[in-house]
Amino acid sequence: MFTFDQLAGFIAVAEELHFGRAAERLNMTQPPLSRQIQKLEKAVGAELLERDNRKVQLTPAGTAFLEEARRLLALAERAPVTARRIASGRSGLLRIGFTAASGFSILGPLLEEISAILPDVDVDLQELVTGEQIQALETGELDLGLARPPFDKEVFDSRLLYRESMMVAVPAGHPLARRGGVVGNDDLKDEALIMHSPLQARYFYDLVIRMLPVQHGNVVHTVSQILTMVSLVAAKRGVAFVPRSATALGIQGVEFLPLASSHGEPVELHAIWSRKVSNPALSRLLGSLDFQLD
Template structure:
């Protein structure tokens, strides 16, 4: 294998087309420079330079190798700088998981803030349900999650990003949309329901069945995504319990109605990370974010 000294010697000779000037540029004598070039050619298995007593010129192989040699030397010079930037958290990758609901609510402002703190760090986004995010944080496939409780507080650290109330999504022409008050269980007891999946949307499912008298015989559709629920409401397939941030979806034909007692137990979204932080970019982000200082 060739050395970086041999590459530097070859580049100098190729640019100067003169062994004497190249040796002077490298602060060395001509004989060892000649030996470096010979060893390089032997390692590569091709003649890179044509030389005689009057001139030095590049062969076709030498012209091609010169481009690669310059690239390799540039990489070698950048490598220590890049390593120091990664170690300090100023560059690298930050892998972030997020729930679909956070994608149309808080994700945009958060990413803008992350970009200001870590302008040289690439953000890799993955839309995942909470369970998938927790697995990713455990295996190291994710650095940060935007997810719902519960989670193991001994394994994960977190910060509550926001709370919001649940609302009832109904078609715009629905009779309940005409009521000028909070909706009670008596109002929707006979309505066809679009319900959260008890496996893929466990957090929302548990919250709804814990706080509202759901008649499971009324459930006509079971889905995992808020966007799908609201779209089905717009198609007049039923009514659905969704977080208030769903109003940001802007889907036509849907009204969002306040629920009586909805403020008693609100929907939560947390930033979650593994307490055993290994990514310098995440460590720097948490250090600089305001909530990490609380």
């Protein structure tokens, strides 16, 4: 196998097409440089240079090998730098999980801040419900989650990223929309409801149940995604309870009204991560990130 010193010697001779100038460039004498090239050619199994007393030129094999030699040497020179940057958290990969609802609320501003703090770190995004994020964080498949409570505070550390109120989404032209103002519990007792799935959207399901005396006989659809709920409202299939950030979806045919029972911005989104942080990029981010993004 050839060495990186042999590659450097070959590149110098190939670029100078002169052993003397190449040796001078490498701060060495010509005989050891000639021996390096001979050993390289033996290791490669092909003649790379044609030389006589008057000139040096590349063989076809040497021309092809030159490009690869430059690439290999560049990689060898870059590898320690890359390793140091990853160890310091300045390079590498950060795997972030997010809920669908956070995708149209906090995700954009958060990614901008991450890019400013870690411009050379690649970000891998995965849309997952909170339960899936927690599993992925436990197995090391994710570094950071944007998730809803509750979660095990002995296993995960967290920071509150965002708080918002719940609203009721109604079809445009609905009597509640024409009336305007705050919607109370009595206003909803006869309405067809589009509800959150108690399995796939447990956080929002539990939140709505705590806030409102939901008549389960009025539930006409049960879905897991906020976007689906709002789309069904636009199709006049019923009314739905959604976080305020859903107003950013811009779906035609839907109006959003405040809920009387939504006190103190009850919808929370947290950044969560394992207390056993092993990714240097995450450690660097956590030391610099401004969590006041709301």
